[in-house]
Amino acid sequence: MTARGFLLYAGMALLIVLTGVFQGWNLALTILNMGLISAIMSLGVNLQWGFAGLFNVGVMGFVALGGLAAVLVAQPPVVEGWNAGGLRLLGALALGAAVLIAAVQVWKRKIGGQMRAMVMLALLIGGFFLFRAALDPAVNAIEAINPSLSGYLGGLGLPVIVAWPVGGLLAAGAAWIIGKAALGLRSDYLAIATLGIAEIVIAVLKNEDWLSRGVKNVVGLPRPVPYEVDLQRDAGFVEAAAGYGLDPVTASTLWVKILYSGLFAVVLIAILFLAQRALASPWGRMMRAIRDNEIAASAMGKNVTARHLQVFILGSAVCGIAGAMMTTLDGQLTPGSYQPLRFTFLVWVMVIVGGSGNNYGAVLGGFLIWWLWVMVEPLGLWAMELITSGMAADSWLRGHLTDSAAQMRLMTMGIILLAVLRFSPKGLMPER
Amino acid sequence: MTDFLNAIVALSNFVLIPGAAYGAQLALGALGVTLIYGILRFSNFAHGDTMAFGTMATILVTWGLQSIGISFGFLPTALIALPIGIAITGLLLLGTDRAIYRFYRKQKAAPVVLVIVSIGVMFVMNGLVRFIIGVGDVNFADGARFVINAREFKEMTGLDEGLALRSTTLITLVTAAIAVALLFWFLNKTRTGKSMRAFSDNEDLALLSGINPERVVAVTWLIVAALATTAGVLYGLDKSFKAFTYFQLLLPIFAAAIVGGLGNPLGAIAGGFVIAFSEVLITYAWKKVLVYLMPENLEPSGLVQLLSTDYKFAVSFAILIIVLLFKPTGLFKGQSV
Amino acid sequence: MAEPHLIGEAMTGGYGRGADILHGCTLSVDKGEIAVIVGPNGAGKSTAMKAVFGMLNLRSGSVRIGGEDITHLSPQDRVAKGMAFVPQTSNIFPSMTVEENLEMGAFLRRDDIRPTIEQVYDLFPILRDKRRQAAGELSGGQRQQVAVGRALMTQPSVLMLDEPTAGVSPIVMDELFDRIIEVARAGITILMVEQNARQALEIADTGYVLVQGANAYTGTGAELMADDEVRRTFLGG
Ligand SMILES: Nc1ncnc2c1ncn2[C@@H]1O[C@H](COP(=O)(O)OP(=O)(O)OP(=O)(O)O)[C@@H](O)[C@H]1O
Ligand SMILES: [Mg+2]
DSSP, X not given: OOHHHHHHHHHHHHHHHHHHHHHOHHHHHHHHHHHHHHHHHHHHHHIIIIIHOOOOOOHHHHHHHHHHHHHHHHSOBOXXXXXXXXXXHHHHHHHHHHHHHHHHHHHHSOOXXXXXXXHHHHHHHHHHHHHHHHHHHHHHHHHHSSTTTOOSOBOOOOOGGGXXXXXXXXXXXXXXXXXXXXXXXXXXXXXXXXXXXHXXXXXXXXXXXXXXXXXXXXXXXXXXXXXHHHXXXXXXXXXXXXXXXXXXXXXXXXXXXXXXXXXXHHHHHHHHHHHHHHHHSHHHHHXXXXXXXXXXXXXXXXXHHHHHHHHHHHHHHHHHHHHHHHHHHHTSBOGGGOOHIIIIIHHHHHHHHHOTXXXXXXXXXHHHHXXXXXXXXXXXXXXXHHHHTTSOTTOHHHHHHHHHGGGHHHHHHHHHHHHHHHHXXXXXXXXX | OHHHHHHHHHHIIIIIHHHHHHHHHHHHHHHHHHHHHHHHOSOOTTHHHHHHHHHHHHHHHHHHHHHTTOOBTXXXXXXXXXXXXXXXXXXXXXXXXXXXXXXXXXXXXXXXXXXXXXXXXXXXXXXXXXXXXXXXXXOOOOSXXXXXXXXXXXXXXXXXXXXXXXXXXXXXXXXXXXXHHHHHHHHHHSHHHHHHHHHHXXXXXXXHTTOOHHHHHHHHHHHHHHHHHHHHHHHHHXXXXXXXXXXXXXXXXXHHHHHHOTTOHXXXXXXXXXXXXXXXXXHSBTHHHHHXXXXXXXXXXXXXXXXXXXXXXXXXXXXXXXXXXXXXXXXXXXXXX | OOOOSEEEEEEEEOSTTSOOXXXXXXXXXXXXXXXXXXXXXXXXXXXXXXXXHTSSOEEEEEEEETTEEOTTOOHHHHHHTTEEXXXXXXXXXXXXXXXXXXXXXXXXXXXXXXXXXXXXXHHSHHHHHTTTSBGGGSOHHHHHHHHHHHHHTTOOSEEEEESTTTTOOHHHHHHHHHHHHHHHXXXXXXXXXXXXXXXXXXXXXXXXXXXXXXXXXXXXHHHHHHOHHHHHHHSOO
16 A cells, blocks of 8 residues: 555544544444445445446445345244245246246257247246246245244344355355346446346345345344343443443443444455455456456457456455345345445445545545445535524525435535546546 | 227226336437437436436426416426426536536547446436435326226226326327427438437548537537436326436336437337336236136136236346347447447 | 649658657649559558548648648638548448438538539439438448548538548449549549559559658659559559
8 A cells, every 4th residue: 555545544544533532432333334344345346347347336236135145144044934835935946947047058059040039938938927826826825924023934044144255145146147148248238237137136125025024124133243232231341341431331332333343344354355466466467457458358368258257246246245244234134225326326436436446445435435425414414504594493495405404415425426537537546 | 899898998008008108208218318328429327317307397397387376277287397497407417518528528538437427417416306306206297187087988988997098198198209209300300410410420520521519419418408308207297206216217218228229219219118018018917908808717816917016127127138138239220339 | 833732741640649650741732633642551541641631630740721731720620621531431421311421511511502412413323312321221332432422512622532442343443433533623632542553543643652651652643653663562563
């Protein structure tokens, strides 16, 4: 890292410390934790965009898949649900997969065009109805079991940390499928395709109640850290807290957050380390060579699409890991809360502002933009109150302006993005 | 026989008419995207929010008109407000171009840079709309609700199925037809329109022929403002206005433009209808039609809905992927850069 | 001797910040005459044409038309000065009809362009039949005719053609050369690049052989054809 980089990082640390001093350490730690997660997402996107020039605007989908992993891994299995239709459902899914694979195989056969298309179409349509016929009763049976509390299959009941790599795997699988279809096409097409897949992932999470309870949300996910109430009951902890002059409630909240920070920091550092190694490796150099001149690279015999597929899967997996971590932190999966502006485009702002192509920059961007995202609202409100302080207390405009201050966020992010693109297109920490 | 008529009526009522209206709205949106692509050569992610902004401007003007007691009889007041909304949006887009896009154009920046810039613009516009009108649902349709309502239709024809033609549907179809006719007249018959097509075809040669690029770009933004605002207002009249839904329209609109062939206006229209009808056909519960057509004992027990309506994005997406895999330049030949 | 109608004198320059491609290259044509540039691939023929038309920043040298210095004018302004250029590649508007292509050629004109369109149709009768067809759907030779026709629409005093016969069958090529002579007879100055050196030099008043961005040989078409050295190296025996 350069001297400028150290300064920027020190500045970022100072911002968080100042937040702690002036607005409380609870808020500072909350920002820090989501900042760590944002930094990981930003690293994932940087891997794709900064290393390889791939334009992925489906980050939200991969993040949400990570969230799903948290449910599938950590929630206890719902035995009644499995008894009611679990195996039937697995069978139906296997049937669906088999139909798709068969269709792809038919398509790959080099037989007469008309014939091939007809067979494939017949296979897909017939397969779809078969699939639905097998799936629907199983789904109905599962969702009928105690719908207000469960109505789904639950998970594997494993420690929630296991969900983090699993989230990465789920995201990687989705990335493989989408990459197979859309990589090698024009960059705009990849963008639209990823935008679409993200919407579909969210639609699945919202609708397939047997899988994720849909909009009924899964709450109370197991945690990798102790619960506050347990800490407060722990005499040793209370005593230690008193040693710092803290009451047990405050101390336990802070301590839990600090534990999360520690876990997240380990993951971030590990991924950052790997990303740095990758960037400096021959593989990373080749990636960047391809990014800078795709035509020359493919002329030199590099299989551009295959390389792109690798990096696309890796970057998406990183986003999936971050998504699983985020759901772990939240302790719940709420499919309705995934919004592309927040989970896709904001991450893009992080990467661009931080400095695309520079891993340290991406991490910095993650922290900084997240901090701003949180702080713009109170700052905006404060600004609005200042602006409107001269107006009558009951004036319509005053009420409207203060109410709308919350919407300042998006505008601010847009202005920051545009300003960076215009005046410092390489970001805060340029690639070189 | 009556069964057959009933089936046709049900089909028209729930599939054909809504599909056509939705298709017209998508087509207008896709035309805007495709024009920007053809002339400015980037995919404009801010288009959904441009539609939202235009609609919001029109709504504000509508409220203004209503508050001074102006209305449009059985037509929605928003139609009077529409030209003003278009003008406001046009100014916004020209301003955005002057302040933001032009810089990159002069630099001959790569298209993907412009796409990222348009994401910044999207944020700002989205924030602007939320800031001014809020995030809630706004219903601004006034005037007559129905041209034909279901009950009258049943009494008139004696059929079991009613056919409802909402006035907003009819207005959508008529307005869209007028807008498209005007656009094609402009592109094919006027000097400026032809110069736009020339610029889209071969920018360098257009320059050699003395066509002024800045003028072409400015005219393009104005047309895009008109198309986007019209599309947005029609969609809002038909459903309701909500900032977020307009952002979500981006996906089917892009799908329509790409399916038709990016940069090709005719393709955008075809693409709009292809996407709209596929969405409606696949997410429609066919039971209502089938009960009239099937013999009693074969009548379906379920809803016969291929996919739940929440998966309508999946439909546009699937069609998009299929077209991209088998015909990357779209149904009508688009540009491939 | 009077100054030639069009002259690009001692032109030196290249693309953007890249290395120089032209090294003191000079090209000139008298009014109503035909000058032909020949030379190996990559010699800088197209680059020289672009330099004359102002699509390239010259580091030194000048371009003058009718005695007026136009070195610093943009291509559009040169069009207004009576120059027209048919580039080597993508020289038509493919999705527009033949007639619209011609109209676009006359974009800067505000007077009645019908007579000029008729003149172009008289020159290239096939275009009259194809007037409603998209130019991109025509054959290679027909496209070149559209391209030349489009350039003529501004009623230029100088017509610059970069390989107008590329990808055209021998018969159509002769035909095109005849048309070009016809255009020159009408008093239009012609500067063109040709790959088919032999035929081109036959109709040329002046010939330039360009090698690596510099003039290698200059003379009347007949002189160059007679020169052993030029014959051996550039005309293939
Ligand atoms: N747009 C450009 N940017 C940078 N270099 C270019 C560009 N166009 C051509 N060149 C370079 O300029 C040199 C001369 O090219 P030019 O096109 O003038 O050759 P030419 O004599 O017209 O060849 P040909 O007979 O093949 O048309 C070549 O080395 C080429 O690589
Ligand atoms: Mg050439």
